[in-house]
Amino acid sequence: MNDVIIRRITxxxxxxxxxxxxxLTVSPGELFGLIGPDGAGKTTLFRxxxxxxxxxxxxxxxxxxxxxxxxxxxxxxVGYMPGRFSLYQDLSVEENLRFFATVFxxxxxDNYDLIRDIYVHIEPFRHRRAGKLSGGxxxxxxxxxxxxxxxxxxxxxxxxxxxDPVSRxxxxxxxxxxxxxxxxxxxxxxxxxxxxxxxxxxxxYAGQCLTVDTPxxxxxxxxxxxxxxxxxxxxxxxxxxxxxxxxxxCYAFGDSHHLTxxxxxxxxxxxxxxxxxxxxxxxxxxxxxxxxxxxxFMAQGKEER
Amino acid sequence: MNVIETDCLSKQFGNFTAVDRISxxxxxxxxxGFLGANGAGKTTAMRxxxxLSVPSSGRAVVAGCDIYREQERIKRHIGYMSxxxxxxxxxxxxENIRLFGGIYGLRGRQLADKAEELLRLLGLESERxxxxxxxxxxxxxxxxxxxxxxxxxxxxxxxxxxxxxDPATRRRFWELxxxxxxxxxxxxxxxxxxxxxxxxxxxxxxxxxxxEALDKPSALKSAFGAADMNEVFxxxxxxxxxx
Numbered sequence: 356m357n358d359v360i361i362r363r364i365t366x367x368x369x370x371x372x373x374x375x376x377x378x379l380t381v382s383p384g385e386l387f388g389l390i391g392p393d394g395a396g397k398t399t400l401f402r403x404x405x406x407x408x409x410x411x412x413x414x415x416x417x418x419x420x421x422x423x424x425x426x427x428x429x430x431x432x433v434g435y436m437p438g439r440f441s442l443y444q445d446l447s448v449e450e451n452l453r454f455f456a457t458v459f460x461x462x463x464x465d466n467y468d469l470i471r472d473i474y475v476h477i478e479p480f481r482h483r484r485a486g487k488l489s490g491g492x493x494x495x496x497x498x499x500x501x502x503x504x505x506x507x508x509x510x511x512x513x514x515x516x517x518x519d520p521v522s523r524x525x526x527x528x529x530x531x532x533x534x535x536x537x538x539x540x541x542x543x544x545x546x547x548x549x550x551x552x553x554x555x556x557x558x559x560y561a562g563q564c565l566t567v568d569t570p571x572x573x574x575x576x577x578x579x580x581x582x583x584x585x586x587x588x589x590x591x592x593x594x595x596x597x598x599x600x601x602x603x604x605c606y607a608f609g610d611s612h613h614l615t616x617x618x619x620x621x622x623x624x625x626x627x628x629x630x631x632x633x634x635x636x637x638x639x640x641x642x643x644x645x646x647x648x649x650x651x652f653m654a655q656g657k658e659e660r
Numbered sequence: 661m662n663v664i665e666t667d668c669l670s671k672q673f674g675n676f677t678a679v680d681r682i683s684x685x686x687x688x689x690x691x692x693g694f695l696g697a698n699g700a701g702k703t704t705a706m707r708x709x710x711x712l713s714v715p716s717s718g719r720a721v722v723a724g725c726d727i728y729r730e731q732e733r734i735k736r737h738i739g740y741m742s743x744x745x746x747x748x749x750x751x752x753x754x755e756n757i758r759l760f761g762g763i764y765g766l767r768g769r770q771l772a773d774k775a776e777e778l779l780r781l782l783g784l785e786s787e788r789x790x791x792x793x794x795x796x797x798x799x800x801x802x803x804x805x806x807x808x809x810x811x812x813x814x815x816x817x818x819x820x821x822x823x824x825x826d827p828a829t830r831r832r833f834w835e836l837x838x839x840x841x842x843x844x845x846x847x848x849x850x851x852x853x854x855x856x857x858x859x860x861x862x863x864x865x866x867x868x869x870x871x872e873a874l875d876k877p878s879a880l881k882s883a884f885g886a887a888d889m890n891e892v893f894x895x896x897x898x899x900x901x902x903x
Contacts, residue, residue, distance in 0.1 A: 392797075392824060392826035392827075393824035393825065489699045490698045490699070491698050491699065517823060517852065518698060518852065519696070519697040519698045519852055520852060520854055520893050520894065521697055521894060521897050521898060522697065522698060524894070545823070545824055560826065606828070606831055607831055607855075607859065608855060609855030609856075609858035609859075609888060609889065610858045610881075610889075652827055653827050
């Protein structure tokens, strides 16, 4: 029995196809990530699963209920944190939380154990209006409001976009704790490094699912030797590596460049080192590495033209 | 030669100190990464440097202009781009270029020529009458950046310029940054992507209104015994969070 089943869903807005024949399943208790840039269709998928819009074709169920016909039952059983801050700006922190609890016929007290870990961070500001909170605090309040009726499935649309690296780590630690309490979580993010935190992920681009699997399996399926290359002149190195006739792909990755070689040339790193030496590179280091999710995403060749 | 010099620059809102005596310099043609947690004071500091907000105390000179007395002059010598707001969606590509070119002080023949040159360089000649709304996000960002440097400013301020785009497009955006820096335009950039911090010549990290670390990425990594800039960021900001 799956908590979320998506069967061949397509949705277009006028001439723009937001989702193209998407099929996915999410198991109970799973932390599932939708990973992809803006325009991948992540928000549209969330809006369909939370019964806010209907697909043009295809079908989806949440907790065994049909998103097209059982909307009232679904809305009681899911929590949704939209990408844009959607709480009442002129209500206080406490008032927002009580409002959402009341709407779902419950109380903050009855569910306090579930939100306590998160709420303690914003409790000192409980009389402050939501509109006056900082970005990180708004995010925590929105998560509390999405949780206060103890949903079976939690939908989080880009909760970490624009959030600094430390707050992002804290947020994922919170999600890990919720997952251990048995809540099924579907979360989207444009940050590829967050994919490793999920049980399974779907790599999405322009309305399509490129791959669905565990992050580890996706990384293993990269299928080509990958090298990390550094020298004393990193920007020149990028151009020289791209110009090399044995190069298949080369991308900047922070303090190094990630390189794959053409099949007939892979393994011949000595020829490459000689070539780079001839270009005047010193301090050259070439190390075989495991591929990450970002390597796998770019290897699909999906980018804007 | 420095294009930004600050000395004990501070900004207070009531009894809250958003920026607390920051002192640093940025050299011409440098790519300077301005990092920090949400709420650390980056935006407030950037608004002062752009001449949009008057400091409470301290000194700063931006592109040779005093930030108390020459705020309007500063604006003619800088460019600004943010992910959140950069272009008008309901104007065409060409209209956006002409609007921002005009705001940045280009006129008549000079503006018309520059607009044509930009359309050609970006490969957007056939899209000149397209509404910006319907351009892919990556193109919008390239156009927004090109518009921000249309008047060849001394400094361009980039506030989280790469949010939301795919990894390959994000990397191509950084190539534009390198080209601008090579032309002598100083780049002052904020980002939450720590791999992008590695592409900067120097990086500062703000915590609670102060600059807690400032150096080359390689020097910061060895000073903190960190494998990458993500670890440096965590080491500097953890336990000192502003919330």
